[in-house]
Amino acid sequence: MAEREEAIARFKERRFGLFVHWGLYAAASRNEWMRHYERTPDAAYQHYFEHFDPDLYDPREWAASAEDAGMQYAVLTTKHHEGFCLWDSELTDYKAPNTPCGRDLVAPFVEAFRERGLGVGFYHSLIDWHHPHFPIDGLHPLRDDPAALAANDQRDISVYRAYLHGQVRELLTRYGQIDTMWLDFSYTDHVHDGTVVWGGKGAGDWGTAELLAAVRELQPSILVNDRSGLPGDFVTPEQYQPSGPMERDGAPVLWEACQTLNGSWGYHRDNRDFKSVGLLLRMLVDTVSKDGNLLLNVGPTGRGEFDAVALDTLRGIGAWMRRHARSIHGAGPSAYVPPPDCRYTQRGDRLYLHLFAWPFDAVHLPGLADRVVYAQFLHDASEVAREVTDPDDKHAYATSAAGQPPGTLTLNLPTRPPEVEIPVIELFLAPD
Numbered sequence: 001m002a003e004r005e006e007a008i009a010r011f012k013e014r015r016f017g018l019f020v021h022w023g024l025y026a027a028a029s030r031n032e033w034m035r036h037y038e039r040t041p042d043a044a045y046q047h048y049f050e051h052f053d054p055d056l057y058d059p060r061e062w063a064a065s066a067e068d069a070g071m072q073y074a075v076l077t078t079k080h081h082e083g084f085c086l087w088d089s090e091l092t093d094y095k096a097p098n099t100p101c102g103r104d105l106v107a108p109f110v111e112a113f114r115e116r117g118l119g120v121g122f123y124h125s126l127i128d129w130h131h132p133h134f135p136i137d138g139l140h141p142l143r144d145d146p147a148a149l150a151a152n153d154q155r156d157i158s159v160y161r162a163y164l165h166g167q168v169r170e171l172l173t174r175y176g177q178i179d180t181m182w183l184d185f186s187y188t189d190h191v192h193d194g195t196v197v198w199g200g201k202g203a204g205d206w207g208t209a210e211l212l213a214a215v216r217e218l219q220p221s222i223l224v225n226d227r228s229g230l231p232g233d234f235v236t237p238e239q240y241q242p243s244g245p246m247e248r249d250g251a252p253v254l255w256e257a258c259q260t261l262n263g264s265w266g267y268h269r270d271n272r273d274f275k276s277v278g279l280l281l282r283m284l285v286d287t288v289s290k291d292g293n294l295l296l297n298v299g300p301t302g303r304g305e306f307d308a309v310a311l312d313t314l315r316g317i318g319a320w321m322r323r324h325a326r327s328i329h330g331a332g333p334s335a336y337v338p339p340p341d342c343r344y345t346q347r348g349d350r351l352y353l354h355l356f357a358w359p360f361d362a363v364h365l366p367g368l369a370d371r372v373v374y375a376q377f378l379h380d381a382s383e384v385a386r387e388v389t390d391p392d393d394k395h396a397y398a399t400s401a402a403g404q405p406p407g408t409l410t411l412n413l414p415t416r417p418p419e420v421e422i423p424v425i426e427l428f429l430a431p432d
């Protein structure tokens, strides 16, 4: 139990992680769901297997980029829906060692991130579009293939289930301590493109109860996500920003938002819909202010590198994080209510005011008049002047403002914002 609580504390402390979606779809370069969208049969997808040769793969570079960006853990797709395995599984031939790449790609990843003290998690797809015993359903690439459908009843999910469990066992016994297990996903009653997916699969198909028991037995401190058809340890809002701390049955729940750089998880060469560094940082701050984590994705190329935009974006995030990580790592929500266009995060007696828009001259902080003993900009530790105006002064005149409501702390600001993506003011709170 203590171990689990420590794992939860570690997970929350880290706050910001790297998601890596990497597989054969990097070569197709048009989204990891490409087989689904294009109804690609195995034979046509085989090119990517035969040409998979990530000669520039150096996970130490990935880990360096992640750490410089202020990320404290990483989650790698060991297998995505396409079914291709990045590690040297004994249970399939459909794996990286059998491509021109010729090696296990998971081991060096795990080593590189651990070397820097970063946490490691695995994303593992429950869905498998390659396994011959995975029954065809409304998401499957062969869903409209008459010959494949005619033989669908020969597919035996129990054979696939044993394979799934065996592979998860391999992953959780070969690579040391794994912090999070991301199983993806269940889709009974799932609406996709406006219709309920036929043949949807869930906990019964995956054998989730048994699978989760094995996962916890093999890795007692692992945290599991919520997509295997039974509740897990944390929930996973995907490609949207929750509007407040997340809850399950009215109780607060651990959460980790996952977000892309451009809407695609796998490398997508022609998708230029990139989020700016500023937007991503606002998403990170907003997430932490609501007690969540952010898992930000990069889809490496078929050569095994992060592309130029991803690298620039991570560098930009890192430039801010270098000076502002204090307001993120180990920080969480505050009971104080921020003024408009601002977010608070709090860590013990430090309250961090993030200004998403720059106000003129002053910012007014309700409820903080007697609570703050010192205030400074976080990026350069320069003092920010504090003032408590007379609440009884009700009249604004030509050149003088009226007083603020009782209990309001006013901070006096320079006209020009500091040259950082999001200015942050660090408020030192008086002891209670």
Ligand code: GLC
Residues within 6 Å of the ligand: 021, 032, 033, 184, 185, 238, 258, 265
């Ligand atoms: C989704 C998608 C997917 C992506 C993921 C990340 O459910 O199927 O391609 O891996 O979740 O959250």
